[in-house]
Amino acid sequence: MTDGGSGGYRGAGLDLLxxxxxxxxxxxxxxxxxxxxxxxxxxxxxxxxxxxxxxxLKSGYNxxxxxxxxxxxxxxxxxxxxxSSTAKVPDEDKSLPRVALISTGGTIASKIDYRTGGVxxxxxxxxxxxxxxxxxxxxxxxxxxxxxxxxxxxxxxHWTLIAKKVAEKIESGDYNGIVVSHGTDTMHYTSAALSFxxxxxxxxxxxxxxxxxxxxxxxxxAVNLLGATIFAARANVSGVFVAMHAGxxxxxxxxxxxxRVRKNHTSRRDAFESIDVTPAALVRNNEIEMQKESQTxxxxxxxxxxxxxxxxFDSRVMLIKxxxxxxxxxxxxxxxxxxxxxxxxxxxxxHVNKECFPAIQRAVETGVMxxxxxxxxxxxxxxxxxxxxxDLLSIGVVPLSDMISETxxxxxxWALANVQSSKDFKDTMLENISNEISxxxxxxx
Amino acid sequence: MTDGGSGGYRGAGLDLLxxxxxxxxxxxxxxxxxxxxxxxxxxxxxxxxxxxxxxxLKSGYNxxxxxxxxxxxxxxxxxxxxxSSTAKVPDEDKSLPRVALISTGGTIASKIDYRTGGVxxxxxxxxxxxxxxxxxxxxxxxxxxxxxxxxxxxxxxHWTLIAKKVAEKIESGDYNGIVVSHGTDTMHYTSAALSFxxxxxxxxxxxxxxxxxxxxxxxxxAVNLLGATIFAARANVSGVFVAMHAGxxxxxxxxxxxxRVRKNHTSRRDAFESIDVTPAALVRNNEIEMQKESQTxxxxxxxxxxxxxxxxFDSRVMLIKxxxxxxxxxxxxxxxxxxxxxxxxxxxxxHVNKECFPAIQRAVETGVMxxxxxxxxxxxxxxxxxxxxxDLLSIGVVPLSDMISETxxxxxxWALANVQSSKDFKDTMLENISNEISxxxxxxx
Numbered sequence: 001m002t003d004g005g006s007g008g009y010r011g012a013g014l015d016l017l018x019x020x021x022x023x024x025x026x027x028x029x030x031x032x033x034x035x036x037x038x039x040x041x042x043x044x045x046x047x048x049x050x051x052x053x054x055x056x057l058k059s060g061y062n063x064x065x066x067x068x069x070x071x072x073x074x075x076x077x078x079x080x081x082x083x084s085s086t087a088k089v090p091d092e093d094k095s096l097p098r099v100a101l102i103s104t105g106g107t108i109a110s111k112i113d114y115r116t117g118g119v120x121x122x123x124x125x126x127x128x129x130x131x132x133x134x135x136x137x138x139x140x141x142x143x144x145x146x147x148x149x150x151x152x153x154x155x156x157x158h159w160t161l162i163a164k165k166v167a168e169k170i171e172s173g174d175y176n177g178i179v180v181s182h183g184t185d186t187m188h189y190t191s192a193a194l195s196f197x198x199x200x201x202x203x204x205x206x207x208x209x210x211x212x213x214x215x216x217x218x219x220x221x222a223v224n225l226l227g228a229t230i231f232a233a234r235a236n237v238s239g240v241f242v243a244m245h246a247g248x249x250x251x252x253x254x255x256x257x258x259x260r261v262r263k264n265h266t267s268r269r270d271a272f273e274s275i276d277v278t279p280a281a282l283v284r285n286n287e288i289e290m291q292k293e294s295q296t297x298x299x300x301x302x303x304x305x306x307x308x309x310x311x312x313f314d315s316r317v318m319l320i321k322x323x324x325x326x327x328x329x330x331x332x333x334x335x336x337x338x339x340x341x342x343x344x345x346x347x348x349x350x351h352v353n354k355e356c357f358p359a360i361q362r363a364v365e366t367g368v369m370x371x372x373x374x375x376x377x378x379x380x381x382x383x384x385x386x387x388x389x390x391d392l393l394s395i396g397v398v399p400l401s402d403m404i405s406e407t408x409x410x411x412x413x414w415a416l417a418n419v420q421s422s423k424d425f426k427d428t429m430l431e432n433i434s435n436e437i438s439x440x441x442x443x444x445x
Numbered sequence: 446m447t448d449g450g451s452g453g454y455r456g457a458g459l460d461l462l463x464x465x466x467x468x469x470x471x472x473x474x475x476x477x478x479x480x481x482x483x484x485x486x487x488x489x490x491x492x493x494x495x496x497x498x499x500x501x502l503k504s505g506y507n508x509x510x511x512x513x514x515x516x517x518x519x520x521x522x523x524x525x526x527x528x529s530s531t532a533k534v535p536d537e538d539k540s541l542p543r544v545a546l547i548s549t550g551g552t553i554a555s556k557i558d559y560r561t562g563g564v565x566x567x568x569x570x571x572x573x574x575x576x577x578x579x580x581x582x583x584x585x586x587x588x589x590x591x592x593x594x595x596x597x598x599x600x601x602x603h604w605t606l607i608a609k610k611v612a613e614k615i616e617s618g619d620y621n622g623i624v625v626s627h628g629t630d631t632m633h634y635t636s637a638a639l640s641f642x643x644x645x646x647x648x649x650x651x652x653x654x655x656x657x658x659x660x661x662x663x664x665x666x667a668v669n670l671l672g673a674t675i676f677a678a679r680a681n682v683s684g685v686f687v688a689m690h691a692g693x694x695x696x697x698x699x700x701x702x703x704x705r706v707r708k709n710h711t712s713r714r715d716a717f718e719s720i721d722v723t724p725a726a727l728v729r730n731n732e733i734e735m736q737k738e739s740q741t742x743x744x745x746x747x748x749x750x751x752x753x754x755x756x757x758f759d760s761r762v763m764l765i766k767x768x769x770x771x772x773x774x775x776x777x778x779x780x781x782x783x784x785x786x787x788x789x790x791x792x793x794x795x796h797v798n799k800e801c802f803p804a805i806q807r808a809v810e811t812g813v814m815x816x817x818x819x820x821x822x823x824x825x826x827x828x829x830x831x832x833x834x835x836d837l838l839s840i841g842v843v844p845l846s847d848m849i850s851e852t853x854x855x856x857x858x859w860a861l862a863n864v865q866s867s868k869d870f871k872d873t874m875l876e877n878i879s880n881e882i883s884x885x886x887x888x889x890x
Contacts, residue, residue: 266824
């Protein structure tokens, strides 16, 4: 250790460690007014203030403890844990699967940024293992920084970049799986984009982020990264997935199919949910549990030769959420402004006010392709049941079954760049390419 | 009975009843290839085909049985149940609470239409009790037809009409509660609208609809209407609510606060959910269970003198859902087209691409008021945490806490018609008028 075991601590934190003859990697018991906890002293985060001690708990979570709240601290028996940059980089262990980690921004693990979920520009494998030492038990991880953006700033052009980078890693034949670290705001849009841009891929591609930055107690950064890496390295399936904290307990990560996942909470760790289907898998206690009841069709790891890379997107797609008082002029403007596709988020089974019909009809007549999804989020549009739906069908609106509106928007941008005729475009939108349309399951009463 | 007990049956249905000496109101046991069930023969629905028999099960649900599937049918002991227009109309029972039922379309109970949830134009109290005889145990219901529209066709002008009609019923002093039957597509928009248009009301106003029409097995029409009526008649709270089937069992209706409810499934009976809060109450086995843990503040039934009716709405509000590839030109167009307010559904904690900032700034400079909600549905926007949020705040975007985007859109339309200055407008949007902003609850991990 270059800093003599101080792990970047200074000020009050360093004083506390020094006075108790402790250093980073020691397992300690800490008593505060809240109680007692045990764990390993972790290196200080660059962004943390001086008067915090960071303890890695047995659950895998890091917690920050204010030094002035520490009533007593004592070393527990046991070997010093390797947590620093001297941690062994397991690159040499040829028995471990190899995983490429492509970062689209920020920092990871102890260096994960809540908002970007990405790796800072200078990240080395050594730093990665120092932050999440458990990774060394499961994979040889090669990190690479591709982008450095908050995910709300990512655009279709970035999806193209990411898709090409993933394809390059796949084509190298060097990797058992790929992890893409990503901010959580638009991670589900990107996972849908990669699901269409990268078809028939031979290995899993797993997007991962964090809802809580790792300098906060209850951060999900390390647990998510570990779960994503284990799934990418070892699951016997191919395709694009999102791995994020699952609902119930601290150590379960849910792996969602890339086209069927949505961020459903602004701040909870289990914000990401599969829509209308069960997640593809859970990673519990670092073991993969494929979910047999998932209604998605997954293919096993296969030979890469058939991979189809179509990384381009065309943004001339407008997603319109309908609401009472909605002005049909918005539809007219879309047609005039050069949009080629409108994706409606209608009400209920896929409806909009009948006053919109003339504007939709005119848009269709000028060549705009109009599709229907539901703002209900869950469930399937069904436009043959009632007048409004039938009228919309008759003027050319195409219902998209239970495709999530976000996925439908991304798919339309992708199809617009890759399919020529409008007939082929509609067929493509209705073709189930990557589980974006789920099997029709009887609705449970 | 004007039809001699045939209850509108004809053809195969009538033949079956005649040949077994059965008539409407008899309790019977029916055997089909699927098994055996027992219940009361109900009048035939006008819309049902001739070869169906309608049986009301003990659970309260009606089920349709194809006559050619009936292997045997036999009368069970017991008095004939009053199901027809001869059912006693309990108008004379002065001990029962009085409820006004305002219909906004279609048909109710045996005559409920799935899509409108409303009452057909000729509905009499007698017909109502013939469809849902249990109502007679709980309230004297006065039905009145106000509108006859699918709810996706309802506009802010309709909210005004409904609000005025509700106010008229309240001002009459005749009613313990009011039920508004409504199509489910936009019921949550209307409930939000009434929550702002009708403040400080002395009694409960309960919107109700049905996800399944009553000529289908597992219809929720009668159960929902009964639950709504019981709550309107007897709950010791005032305000605007939505009563719809709850998740777990057949006979539980959830009562949601009007500003905190959303239709979250296209077809399930339990499609309506409270967002970020617990429902205000459950009606289980026709008993009201107020939910103590609900984070909403409800007021008890009070004296009507303070009621504030502000029924007008102004539609110059645009709800914009952000997505990657979103063209800032949409914002420019909104400003040019005379919109006064933009409600964003941003990503995560309340973000849009930084490329939108100049267009938003120009819109704000020309007097458009811009607010932020989250497309995550659940959770609270928080724009002070990261650069993107802080930048948006600095150019004048106002975050709306955990207000649902649909509620925010309705509230803006209401405030635009009722508040003069833009300063007052923003204050009004941020004021918690009708539980549209929930108390800040620590996020559970």
